[in-house]
Amino acid sequence: MKGGAGFLAVMTGACIFAASVAGAGESVPDLLHRQDSVGKVEQLAESPGAHWVWVLDANLSSMPDGRAWLFDADSGRSMGSLNTGYSFVAFALPRAYHEIYSAETYYSRHTRGVRTDVVSVYDPNTLSPRAEIALPPKRASTIPRLNDSALTDDGRFMAVFNLTPATSLSIVDTRTRKFVGEIGIPGCSLAFPAGARTLFSLCFNGGALVTELNPDGSLSSQSRVEKLFDAEGDFIADNGARFGNAWLFPSLYGNLYPLEFTGKTIKAGKVWSLVTKKERRENWRISGYQGSAVHVATGRLFVLMHQGAPDTYKDPGTEVWVYDIGSGKRLWRIALEHATVAIGVSQDADAVLVGLDMLSSHLDVYTAVDGRHLRSIGEVGVTPALVQFPWQPPAAPGK
């Protein structure tokens, strides 16, 4: 009845409005057709645009209310958002982008009550929940890092980093929608995909722990690899960029450490310098929470940099330095519009580089080919910390 009364009110208003403007060449019946339909809800295209990008917002001023915002970097338009619970970090995105996987924590009374950890499965077209997979309530709460969770290369198993403070991975089968089990990773943290059903975690002693899963997601084997980097001296960042069968990690003093994986193990690749001796003396430093990105097709590495003492290695970057991965040669430097905590590169031929300023809440868009500033998109979240591009190219050279 309430709805019917509302409809009558609208109709009455429309008639009054129509009567007041009739006489300008339009009849009242014509004007009555000038109505918007009620109840329309947008849906996104089946395939994401090459320059659509998720901005991940931990909302550190009100952490139970994590969010993710989808933007079109070409138009600057907001495409929609997701609400992602307490201490939100990042998604795990399958290459086909047929679903969005998000490790989330909730309390039954906002900040108290029963804690529930889940992997939420979202429909990428409607941005609505499709399923929910219960996890042990152990999910790590950190300042956001993309590799707080990861999807195996076969796209089936999601690993969620736990810290209680004992460290482990919760393994979820995205196909059966079930929690498979918990795998301890003592002394190590985070999860990096390294094969069809293989992940590795970085360890406090400068090594890595390689975890291989069985076809059902249970633990097949674990092996430790020692001395990949110097955890006390020239330590690597806890965020890197994937390039084929390697993860590339910039280090505290401006070196690039490739960790290469073949089969069931990992080895240290050839370390090369990101900076000259002069630049090192001038304290050019790695930066941010997502401080590197790769454009796979061209084999280019983008590294976020600023000048500062060693303890500033997570400070926002002021420039992006671009390298040819094959030769290690630096190609150019890009001056950034805002102090930037995270960078990402789209994977299309006409690629864009995006940079995120957490404090002023801006997403800056540049051409990846020459660093030309295209636009800045404002109001991209409360404390946005990371970016993720949903679109992936059909094939990845270098793999």
Add this chain to the structure above:
Amino acid sequence: MKNFDQSFAHFSRFVARRTSRRSLLTLLGAALVGAAGVPLLPVARADAKEPATGAVDPTQDPMRCEYWRNCGMDGFLCGCCGGSSTSCPPGTEMATTTWIGTCRDPADGRDYIIAYNDCCGKSTCNRCMCGRNEGDRPIYYPAKSNNINWCAGASTNVYHCTTTILLGMSEPVP
């Protein structure tokens, strides 16, 4: 919405004035990082008494980020949130698992072991943000990483603010 915007703008200005821009980015962690060479160990102790303070010198003022005990701080000062530098605000819970480091008190030139116990169970305090990343390490090195929420060691993982509890004098650093 207007109030919310103003509130957040105030918060941002506060952070910019009191700390570097990086600090907001690292506000969650409550781990501590102390002088080089001092081992960082898990500690289960949450019953320290508040010492007498009141000095004008900012290194002796628990309400200031410059307070000497805050050398490894990365979070909101509980003294600004209804608690003190050594006590949690009403209705919160002090995490009993934390990490320790060493800070030098310029008043006597001695090094002391400080535990950065988080107060947990209410949403982020958002007052008196203090970030000092001295000796911080990446997340894969939890004992030295201030980007981890140490309310993981409490019955609730909801971070509110951080205390600085003096555990005792440190051995001289070789």
